[in-house]
Amino acid sequence: MEYYIVPVDNIEFENNNNSYLVTMQGNNLMDFCVSNSLPPSILNDNFQFWFGKFHLERIKQGNYFLVQDFHVIEPFKTDEELQKIMNDKNAGLHFFYGSALIFSLCLWIIKDNSVSIPLGIYHNNSIGGGFPMTKNVMISNSRGAYNTLVFSKEEFQKANEWLDVLAEYFIEDTVVEREYSDYNNLNSDINHNTNSFKRALTYIEQARSTSFLPAKIAHYISVLETLFVVTDSNTYKTPERTAVFLGGPKEERSNVFKIVKDSYKVRSSYVHGSDIAKKLNKKLDHISSDLDSVLRKVLIKFLTEFKELNYSGNDYTRVDQYFVDLVLGGS
Structure with a gap:
């Protein structure tokens, strides 16, 4: 089992629904987990070893986008095969992280906020761990403050509708191939074309x-x-x-x-x-x-x-x- 996890800061919800489904262009994209849904078998000492205690405790608090994939990674025989696997997973992490960034912008369309997407994590026990990616940027609201804001279920769903609108300008039809060693470079996550x-x-x-x-x-x-x-x-x-x-x-x-x-x-x-x-x-x-x-x-x-x-x-x-x-x- 592999997991793409993208924590979200400075957001709360009026009700305690365990999760919301996020869709894009009619397809299921990812879940938003208000409370933690990952089992102790995932959030364990091995997870802490790879990603640190801070991120372990942060994810236990909930409020993160989650994609679970039941795909089993076949055993690899060479370093080149491992590199190819890591490149594929890295591309997936960038896609889901980028989608979360776009969703954050959709929440801004709903109302002023300081919702931040600080990092993304790819985790897979079958390869012994995974890798993170970070973007050292904190989002502030229009007054320059970092405040937690409460959203209703209806507001979240309205933001999801805006995701389809903004995807037209952000999501490319072709996948940009990435080298695993460059996973922290976000320059091409949102491709800035000229329109x-x-x-x-x-x-x-x-x-x-x-x-x-x-x-x-x-x-x-x-x-x-x-x-x-x-x-x-x-x-x-x-x-x-x-x-x-x-x-x-x-x-x-x-x-x-x-x-x-x-x-x-x-x-x-x-x-x-x-x-x-x-x-x-x-x-x-x-x-x-x-x-x-x-x-x-x-x-x-x-x-x-x-x-x-x-x-x-x-x-x-x-x-x-x-x-x-x-x-x-x-x-």
Whole structure:
């Protein structure tokens, strides 16, 4: 029996269901175990030897993605055969770890959080142990804090629906072959192709991966500039296009414009190495939180109502013209 285990930090649930099934594109993908479901025959001294007491005790607490495979590894005769086996298992671990990362982003679409995916583990007693992979990044919420957040069953299921949406931009049809010795290199886990939606999602990941609010705000702004094709007059075009795109009464549009405009002041000071004005510095957490909320609404609208505005290469001119016409039309 082999196991792929991906612990999840800073998350709790309203009820104590033992597990939730995670699906992708109509197929069962993995279970999310709220409480530990692995037996002592797995979480034993051998497990501690391979992965350490900290990870052993962490997994006993529950809250992890789990894939169990009944596939039996055939005896290997050469080092080359073992290397091939390890490469295959390593590719599997990267896939499930990457899927968990995408699911974490889906939870952000549901609501602001600091849910983190710190590592993944492949374990198989038949080969005497396994191997881990780690990503030394802690996710913070929009205010730069690391807090545990409670999700309902309905919210988890809604995040699972978003997994199908985001998989279109993250999951490749072809499997990238990996060398086992490079298992800790995550550069190609989420392949950054050039279309605007994928770039925007990448910038969101970067924003969530820092608790330094000026940097977080700068990444948020990069998302908006990417989606709204802003390459000049940034400090006016981006707030304007954001406000008009989200629409609503004049008061709501004016508020959105101000949120993005204030965020630009922070971003400009940060990227140019200047002091951030005291009146802005005192409310950085509010600016970041408000911008996070605006960004979530923008992204949801693009992904659900305006998928045709996803662009790459020279196609940006088409999308840019769309927003020129939208602003001039006043709606």
